[in-house]
Amino acid sequence: MRASGNRFKAALASGRPIIGLWVACADPYLALVAGGAGFDWLVVDGEHGPNDVRSILGQLIALEASDAALVVRAPMGEPWLIKQLLDIGADTLLVPMVDDAEQAAALVRAVRYPPAGIRGVGAGVARASGFGRDAGYLARADDGVCLIVQAESRAALENLSEIAAVDGVDAVFIGPADLAADMGQPVASAAVQEAIAAGIATIRAAGKPAGIMTPDETLNRRYLDLGAQFVAVGADTLVYASALDALARRYGLGEPDAQPATY
Numbered sequence: 197m198r199a200s201g202n203r204f205k206a207a208l209a210s211g212r213p214i215i216g217l218w219v220a221c222a223d224p225y226l227a228l229v230a231g232g233a234g235f236d237w238l239v240v241d242g243e244h245g246p247n248d249v250r251s252i253l254g255q256l257i258a259l260e261a262s263d264a265a266l267v268v269r270a271p272m273g274e275p276w277l278i279k280q281l282l283d284i285g286a287d288t289l290l291v292p293m294v295d296d297a298e299q300a301a302a303l304v305r306a307v308r309y310p311p312a313g314i315r316g317v318g319a320g321v322a323r324a325s326g327f328g329r330d331a332g333y334l335a336r337a338d339d340g341v342c343l344i345v346q347a348e349s350r351a352a353l354e355n356l357s358e359i360a361a362v363d364g365v366d367a368v369f370i371g372p373a374d375l376a377a378d379m380g381q382p383v384a385s386a387a388v389q390e391a392i393a394a395g396i397a398t399i400r401a402a403g404k405p406a407g408i409m410t411p412d413e414t415l416n417r418r419y420l421d422l423g424a425q426f427v428a429v430g431a432d433t434l435v436y437a438s439a440l441d442a443l444a445r446r447y448g449l450g451e452p453d454a455q456p457a458t459y
């Protein structure tokens with residue numbers, strides 16, 4: 197267990213842009229491969245990767261020696277699951293589909309122990325506290341958690357300033373794919389791009405770091421120019437599929453006209 201404080205929070209506090217990677221293969225061995233690439237942060241994706249608490253635990257253990265800040269994305273913001281993810285040692289949670297400040301405030305309560313929150317106390321049987329060996333864990337735990345909420349709908353963007361203002365929300369991530377789907381437009385459309393630009397500005401105006409993810413380098417550099425601070429630039433699954441497809445095509449195998457994998 198990392199006793200050196202929350203690495204993602206420290207990276208955000210530095211003010212410098214940090215570049216991340218989605219880790220969705222749901223396998224500790226492949227997580228090790230990603231962990232050695234040099235990304236500033238990695239998201240173990242519990243929403244779209246075929247993960248459960250045990251597989252996420254295996255990846256956290258595999259990544260313990262990595263220099264990357266580790267983020268775990270919950271499938272949804274359920275307090276019982278958040279409790280389990282924190283107990284296995286996740287200290288930075290990314291929670292999808294947050295549409296209003298009430299949801300965000302409930303998530304803050306879910307990541308905090310009483311009296312500030314509702315997180316059940318089970319540190320004595322939790323990896324997070326070194327199975328009770330870290331006597332100071334409970335006192336540090338609330339401050340040691342970094343909560344990132346995802347705004348990825350028209351409703352979320354309408355409520356974005358209130359969401360970002362919630363005390364205990366450390367950062368806000370804009371989900372382009374879900375936002376585009378909710379808007380009924382392609383991610384690269386002017387309407388979605390304008391909404392993302394406005395969203396980044398709103399999050400920054402609230403004094404919170406803005407994050408986003410897309411495999412499109414042109415868009416990522418635009419988002420960085422707009423002030424996004426934590427930007428994921430790809431996913432292990434996409435890179436793996438594209439690289440294998442390209443290798444097969446070099447020997448005349450696979451679909452010669454197949455489009456590069458994208459999300």
Ligand SMILES: O=C(O)C(=O)C[C@H](O)[C@@H](O)CO
Pocket residue numbers: 218241244292346348370371372373374375409431459
């Ligand atoms: O809506 C989005 O975009 C995201 O939340 C990121 C994606 O889910 C990422 O996993 C790529 O599919």
